[in-house]
Amino acid sequence: MENEKLACLIEISRSSPQLITVEATVVSGLEKIAEGECYEIFGKTTLIISERGRVYFNILREHLPNVFLMRSIDNVYIIVYVKEINFGSDKKEDLSMLLNCYSEIEWRKPISVWKDVYQYSGTTYPTKEEYETSKRIYNTLNDSNPKKCKIAKEKNHIYNEISNWNEKNCKNLTNVERPDDEPQENIAKDNSNVGDAVSADAKITVPKFRVSAKRVGTHSFTSEDVARTYGALIQEDFLWIVDLTDFNMEIMTNVTDSDFIISISLTKSSLHRRNLTVFGLTSLRATICYSLIKMALPQVGDVVIDPLSGSGSIPIEGAAAFPKSYFVAGDFQDVPCGLTKKNLENYDISKTLPLDVMKWDSLKLPIRNSSVDVVVTDMPFGKRSGSKKSNKVLYPGVLRELGRVLRKGTGRAVLLTADRRSLEMAHNMTKKLWNLADRRHVNVGGLKAVVFLLRRTLFD
Known part of the structure; x- marks a missing residue:
């Protein structure tokens, strides 16, 4: 850790009775998302230091309640x-x-x-x-x-x-x-x-x-x-x-x-405990879901889909955090679709989320060509869900289908998986459709995972 910089933050906060130094834990590999959220909420002049799994920042004491509204921290x-x-x-x-x-x-x-x-x-x-x-x-x-x-x-x-x-x-x-x-x-x-x-x-x-x-x-x-x-x-x-x-x-x-x-x-339980009341085998933390969606930068009016939504952790967090975009959750099986609907029913009744749930095959999406702006999904890791052998067939097919439905030139896909090799092979097989804009290594429940940010090219 950069001890001198953190010590400097502490000294600055000591100089004023209204300044405090806050530590927030984040999923390893997603610290930059938390930094960006700090700047959005507390201003571009906020002093921030990050290390693996943590961000430190100075804020006015009166602004502390806003920290608990951050969606990227635990x-x-x-x-x-x-x-x-x-x-x-x-x-x-x-x-x-x-x-x-x-x-x-x-x-x-x-x-x-x-x-x-x-x-x-x-x-x-x-x-x-x-x-x-x-x-x-x-x-x-x-x-x-x-x-x-x-x-x-x-x-x-x-x-x-x-x-x-x-x-x-x-x-x-x-x-x-x-x-x-x-x-x-x-x-x-x-x-x-x-x-x-x-x-x-x-x-x-x-x-x-x-x-x-x-x-x-x-x-x-x-x-x-x-x-x-x-x-x-x-x-x-x-x-x-x-x-x-x-x-x-x-x-x-x-x-x-x-x-x-x-x-x-300052927290009795992690801030990621929100949105879901029923869980699937591979439900993601809400803080991870927010960070994945934030990487795609959804805009007002964007159509965002999760073709492998499971219990709906990604689209529900997305619809809550970005209510001016429109989200669609889908899965091939009845059980995960039912879990998503149940979580929607149990969500805050005072809020109507811009979200629909569909049953579909991720290899044959019932969506027109070039009609989707953003895809954010948690691909099967090949452990609790699927297998690495089946991923070698599934991943290329999913990337081709996502390339068909995403808008050429502007479409973005954020894909999370622990099966890095299968995703790299699928990307190489469909390279004409995608530009690799970013790749981040993250820790998901103790598993070493990777996030790919792909941008749709103009080519078929």
């Missing part, structure tokens, strides 16, 4: 801290370097942003008395859940060990400035008699949190070491409750060969 985080660290081979020294970073972290603004996003009404800077009261309520509520009790015992043992190590090795790391202007509820006074039984209106009023760690590269420590260490530090510092499953806040630590990044998650 998860959103606010960056808290970034530091370049030269890790060695000694575990104790490396963990000490990570611990020493803690005193440099400025938590106030990121926590305030998290609180606004989740509309959290509890006390983010509790007193010890408030914490202990909420912890008693938490323990009592979870005593009846054997699974959570077991997790809690293991967790407490781990954090006690780390806390003892912290006390011996890292002094004066407390970094929380408790704002005087934050409203504080006197929880202890209201629940002073909390014991084994919890009243019906008793509430946990301090955040429950967990620290998740991701690590890339070779290090002397494990991801679990990082999560445990920072979890213990944050718990001691903020007096929050550690809960690995039912948490309000998730704090992310990312460690690479020489980078250490801390962020707070």
Whole structure:
């Protein structure tokens, strides 16, 4: 990662109380689409840095709601801290370097942003008395859940060990400035008699949190070491409750060969979870669908088809994102056509999508010559759907038929597949019909896939 550029973004955002640095995850290989969407929404002067699977950008805090409207990104985080660290081979020294970073972290603004996003009404800077009261309520509520009790015992043992190590090795790391202007509820006074039984209106009023760690590269420590260490530090510092499953806040630590990044998650679930209520074997994420359609740049009035639509993930996302174009979904089998119709029925009833569903043979489309503007489709990968042997016959036939229905000179086809060799062979066999405008390697559910952007030539 370009650590210096990201550090520069952080410094710029620190210079203004209204600026924040956002991290958004994207499907690997489609970062440029997310960059373009950032520029469209936040302006051409937006400072953006991208690396594989991620984009970082600075925006005004008041514009944060618009981030959640972006269609190309999966998860959103606010960056808290970034530091370049030269890790060695000694575990104790490396963990000490990570611990020493803690005193440099400025938590106030990121926590305030998290609180606004989740509309959290509890006390983010509790007193010890408030914490202990909420912890008693938490323990009592979870005593009846054997699974959570077991997790809690293991967790407490781990954090006690780390806390003892912290006390011996890292002094004066407390970094929380408790704002005087934050409203504080006197929880202890209201629940002073909390014991084994919890009243019906008793509430946990301090955040429950967990620290998740991701690590890339070779290090002397494990991801679990990082999560445990920072979890213990944050718990001691903020007096929050550690809960690995039912948490309000998730704090992310990312460690690479020489980078250490801390962020707070602003999404409970990925933004790609939209549109579909029933799924086929190969339904694509909505974020991937949007990026594929965006590559084709559909215009007002364009006719866009997906000849192998499956459960309709591409045309439904396209019709939602580009309502001034007209989409047609089609498949050879009754089941996928039925899934598409079901997803349309379950879509937001307040919106009418410019989309029709047809049953057809992708090798014999019931469409006039040169009448379609754009084709976007997910070709059979030859794994869950079809086979690589059948693809060698299917792909050339599909490309010839798409060449027939697309407008000469202006028609565009965006094709996704993990069977790269079959698509390359089909393209070579129909080369007279197509110009290869772009090719991108993407990660689809852990599979290495490729996207071809083809432009229709003037030749038959």
